[in-house]
Amino acid sequence: MRITLDPGHGQFGNPGVLPGYYEGTRVYMLAQLLKRELECYEDTEVIITRKRIEDNPSLANRGGEAAKNGSVLFISLHSNAASNPAAHGVSVFRSIKRPDSEHLGRLLGAAVVDTMKKHTDITYLRGVMTRTESFDGQIQDYYGVIRSSVKSESVRYSYIIEHGFHTNLTECGYMFSDEALQQIAEAEAEVIAAYFNLKKKDGQMCDYIEYVVQPGDTLTSIARKYGTTWRVLAEYNKLQNPDLIIDGQIIKIPLSTEINTGDVVRIKEDKDTYYPGGNPFPKWVKDYDYVVGKTADSRGEPVYRGGDKCVLLGSKINRKTGAHGSSINSWASMEYIEKIRAEKI
């Protein structure tokens, strides 16, 4: 299924109450994160209306993009503004032409509120609303992005989500953190996946995250943020000139494939023994995933078997139900297993 995300405004559109906050920059980053979360699901393609951070297409072209590309869902991402600095809360607007979209709008609004509220205390759902105007005697959507998106029948769901107020110190402070945007992206993606019954790509995890270059960033400063080196990033992104990165450029940060205690692993298809020269697997062993119990012995020394560094396979996990079973307590070569996901603690 196709989804169009529309980060509102341009790069320096709508400064917030905190210096350096621009709605147009923050929601652009949110769109990138949400795209990554959504594309972890099968058959999901996400198009962002602003190809580059500095792009600022017309309202008609933003909604028009969704109408043109056959999206089912269109979301315009914003943070709100008011002259009263006390104004706060999350608003969702839906299309008057799509009465069936009320429910998903409510789920999305509630998910954003739940996420923000853990950190801001004050955030609440102002409502899932329509805003209309009369044109040539016809009632139509007031907001241009919504109006232009629902010109196509394919767009069954069209929303504007206002993620709190950037004129409110507390909510602006929350939206200013990269972690907050990631939390919101995860919450929104979960709601969308559940609503449309999307399946997580089997046994695959996103092996990188996308970082949007901000003014003042260097490859070294980005690398430091993610505990890697500029060399690794330059190579991974195939950068011709590592000294030349520009605002709004996307740098892929490879996620570690290192295996740690607590990670969930799977035995590689082409392996028949636990480690080189070790015991053959009993038939059922490969049907399960495993939680890594240990990566070293009791003295903290790595364990070698058959010349390979090994980890202890702990409790087995039923791949269909996710249920944990008893531990199998077998050492297996790190080379023979692959990481499925880092277990959340």
Ligand SMILES: [Zn+2]
């Ligand atoms: Zn806005």
